Amino acid sequence: MTESDQFHSYVPAEGHGLKHDPFNAIVGPRPIGWISTLSPDGAPNLAPYSFFNAFNYTPPIIGFSSTGWKDTVANIEKTGEFVWNLVTRTLAERMNITSAVVPPDVSEFALGHIRSTPSDIVRPTRVADSPVQFECRLTQMVQLKDADGRALETWMTFGEVVKAHIRADLVASGVYDTVAARPVLRAGGPADYYEIRTDSLFQMRRPQGDELTKLLDGHHVTD
Ligand SMILES: Cc1cc2nc3c(=O)[nH]c(=O)nc-3n(C[C@H](O)[C@H](O)[C@H](O)COP(=O)(O)O)c2cc1C
Numbered sequence: 505m506t507e508s509d510q511f512h513s514y515v516p517a518e519g520h521g522l523k524h525d526p527f528n529a530i531v532g533p534r535p536i537g538w539i540s541t542l543s544p545d546g547a548p549n550l551a552p553y554s555f556f557n558a559f560n561y562t563p564p565i566i567g568f569s570s571t572g573w574k575d576t577v578a579n580i581e582k583t584g585e586f587v588w589n590l591v592t593r594t595l596a597e598r599m600n601i602t603s604a605v606v607p608p609d610v611s612e613f614a615l616g617h618i619r620s621t622p623s624d625i626v627r628p629t630r631v632a633d634s635p636v637q638f639e640c641r642l643t644q645m646v647q648l649k650d651a652d653g654r655a656l657e658t659w660m661t662f663g664e665v666v667k668a669h670i671r672a673d674l675v676a677s678g679v680y681d682t683v684a685a686r687p688v689l690r691a692g693g694p695a696d697y698y699e700i701r702t703d704s705l706f707q708m709r710r711p712q713g714d715e716l717t718k719l720l721d722g723h724h725v726t727d
Contacts, residue, residue, distance in 0.1 A: 529692020536690055537568040538599055540587040540620075540628045541579035543608060548620065548629060550602045550612040551576050552591065554690035564665040565643060569658055575608050577645070577659050584642040585626040586663055589634035593686040593699050625667045635671035635685050640664060 514520050520527070528534075537556030541549045553576070555569035566588055570577045580586050591599045595618075602612035613620050613629075620629035623639045630637040640663030648658040674681050682700060689698045711719055 533689030589631040590636035639667040
């Protein structure tokens with residue numbers, strides 16, 4: 505690790521040298537993949553994964569990473585199906601309960617007093633009180649490797665959204681209202697979360713047309 509006035513620099517393999525690992529706090533806040541699955545014999549499972557994001561528009565593909573071979577990945581590997589549920593502020597505490605380590609035959613739906621509702625296409629159920637749910641079919645499951653090619657005990661699961669459900673009041677004039685859903689994001693530290701608020705919104709459009717021409721006109725350095 506090297507210290508300077510300007511940067512705290514470190515080699516992760518040798519330790520970050522701080523009180524808390526900053527990695528999660530830097531790559532964040534992150535959306536949460538609240539993933540519902542069924543075991544091969546039909547036992548429901550629900551768990552949150554914040555190493556989660558969207559990766560493709562058409563078809564829509566989402567993915568999450570499991571550190572360790574957990575019930576969620578084991579179920580998806582066997583059944584090929586899962587449901588993603590949006591975590592909102594009102595559901596945050598119940599989402600947290602579903603992260604508890606419990607035997608595979610204990611349903612986190614029951615543990616967290618979470619109502620479920622059937623899906624249309626896949627077998628795992630949806631969180632009834634979540635305002636957005638994606639029914640997904642497994643596309644790829646990838647075991648991650650480190651830079652030396654050594655296999656890690658971490659699995660990325662990707663799924664295609666084959667059916668999306670959005671609560672009607674969150675769509676106004678054909679536009680989905682992100683803030684109205686009150687989504688919860690995972691931040692760094694053992695307990696930090698953020699909510700999204702209207703006053704944190706700002707807008708930018710990608711450079712194109714006249715704006716791009718002006719940018720290119722003023723661009724004399726070729727580097
Ligand atoms: C907000 C939140 C985010 C989490 N993100 C992850 C994650 O990205 N990867 C992971 O392996 N575990 C993550 N966990 C822990 C899992 O939810 C926990 O290990 C859970 O018991 C897994 O359940 P399962 O065995 O039923 O799949 C997270 C927990 C919380 C509360």
